[in-house]
Amino acid sequence: MTSIFHAADANHLLANLPVAERDAFMATCETVPLTFGETLFQPTETVTHAYFPIDSFISQIAILNADNRLEVAMAGREGMLGISLILGVEEAPMLALVQGAGSAFRIKAANLRRLLPDSPVLHQRLKRYIYVVMSQLASSVACNHFHRIEERLARWLLMTQDRANSDSLQLTHEFLAMMLGVRRSGITLAAIALQTRGLIRYHRGEITVVDRPGLIEAACGCYAEDCALYNRILL
Template sequence: MTSIFHAADANQLLADLPVAERDAFIATCETVQLTFGEVLYQPTQQVTHAYFPIDSFISQIAILVDSRLEVAMAGREGMLGISLVLGVEEAPLLALVQGEGQALRINAANFQRLLLSSPVLHQRLKRYLYVVMNQLANSAACIHFHRIEERLARWLLMTHDRAKTNTLQLTHEFLAMMLGVRRAGITLAAIALQTRGLIRYHRGEIIIIDRQGLIEASCKCYADDCALYSKMLIL
């Protein structure tokens, strides 16, 4: 298992913290293994822990009656449990592990107490909260205005960023659920991206062939999300 010191450096929100803040954080958290399909929170459930992914990533999913739609994603660039920064201990969304791997986990009460003596971390997390708010707003607009092919390209890029591999284990059924569209729409969009030589799809496996081409095929939302994160958090 990754050493806890290396783990703190691997998550971009924790990297380069002042030594005192970094040591205090490490002393109050643990490294855990997250498994694919694991549910970390249910909507309205009490948030008992905050998670800082190392090489895992987590989908945050809105549930409406019998429908599900991914509205945000957290990997090593972010965290899960950002509502704790506001003093809110209720989960707003379903949190589902999409990419298995390790994460740093910290008890909610310890996390909130730690923020009082960690001004740099606290400031970073407030900026990250702003990024997440924009990501949620952009997702709403993207779903309404952009074509499925553009949205699929964006989603694949977001997943690729966090998975750190060109090979993604994804079925059309899973993609349809994540994007909130019919399976037939995903099939047509995937065929279009494959025809353009951007991806290769076979039996639940999507391979990224041309990342730059995928960026060009994506809606502008992807570039806007990356630019905002850099502006707010890469200082």
Template sequence: MTSMFHVANANQLLAGLPSFEQDAFIAVCETVELVFGEVLLQPTETINHVYFPIDSFISLISKLDSDDQIEVTMAGREGMLGISLVLGIDESPLLALVQGAGTAFRLNAVSFQALLLKCPVLHQRLKHYIYVVMCQLARSVACNHFHRIEARLARWLLMTQDRAGCDQLHLTHEFLAMMLGVRRAGITLAAISLQTRGLIRYQRGEITVLDRPGLIEAACGCYNQDCALYARILPVA
């Protein structure tokens, strides 16, 4: 059975909840395994479940009519999938794709919305999370337009490492190109540059982060700004 300690420490949005709200969450959630490449939600599809990742993480991808697509944000243990339900909207404009396999808390939509009515602290934290995501989405648009591919790749690897909780990331150039919305050749050149500087090692679809401080220095300032925003808006007591 899911323990109160487990809930409080497994996902940052649930940290600091009073014991009553933790008990209420435990009563309606289940722990599920998310599989790499699994599509949890299609754009405009009705949200039937929300997910609070524990050691998994989810890419949220914007798709155009031409089938072009680009990742605009991620949800790992710092976030959740299905946040639009907090606004009373039962659909999402984004494709939700499991990028990192692992576990997550899952609640059905009806139970989640009922939970919000009796858990004011959780409700408030989730409204703050909406603001964080809005800021991240806005920054992502500007970052994709103005910043160099190498800096964007460094930022994306740091974001992925934060959620994966390890230095080894299983990523192909094709997947990275799709996530960043650039040509594969651009990813290749950027990865070679980061590897030449001793920041990463890339081999056969696996990237190993060798020098995290150096990678932070190589990334655009968006990474540090996102981290600082989250810490300020969603502090853990």
């Protein structure tokens, strides 16, 4: 590799680590493909691995019961899945579903635990990431409570676009309804509104972001705040 960028840089939490830490991590991790729809964690089950997405992304979904479920967090290249392990807990808090196929670095729980005491930079970065996720969860409580479907849909599309790194997303209204915890036809109405305003275009399971700045405008402020928080704490 002649580039100054190492393969590990593909995940932001692993980028620019001290060489010793990076090598130690890469020596004990493996690269795995994740397929769309794959379940990585079931709530309360034991977490055996942590995942650091490269070009995949994962939805974390809170389940109240069969009919009441909704996405509360998303992990892509900018983050990780398996926070519990950093906190010394071996159970998964929520359902983790691969929402964007791709690959990820995967590391065994025991290896990660062994690694962290000797990787102060990584360890610190992961703890700060946990802070970001917690803060975003806190504001999501308010966002899901106060903001309407159209704003939340816009926010969700932006977050997904960031992680998918593409203007075109493979998503049905049905799926979006599950993510936002609303009715399918509620999504249809919101999507029509966004399309009419020229912000997105869609057709049978494919949504294209046409006007990203406009979409940011249409989204609730929570999107911008989430970005600002991430940059403030992790960059």
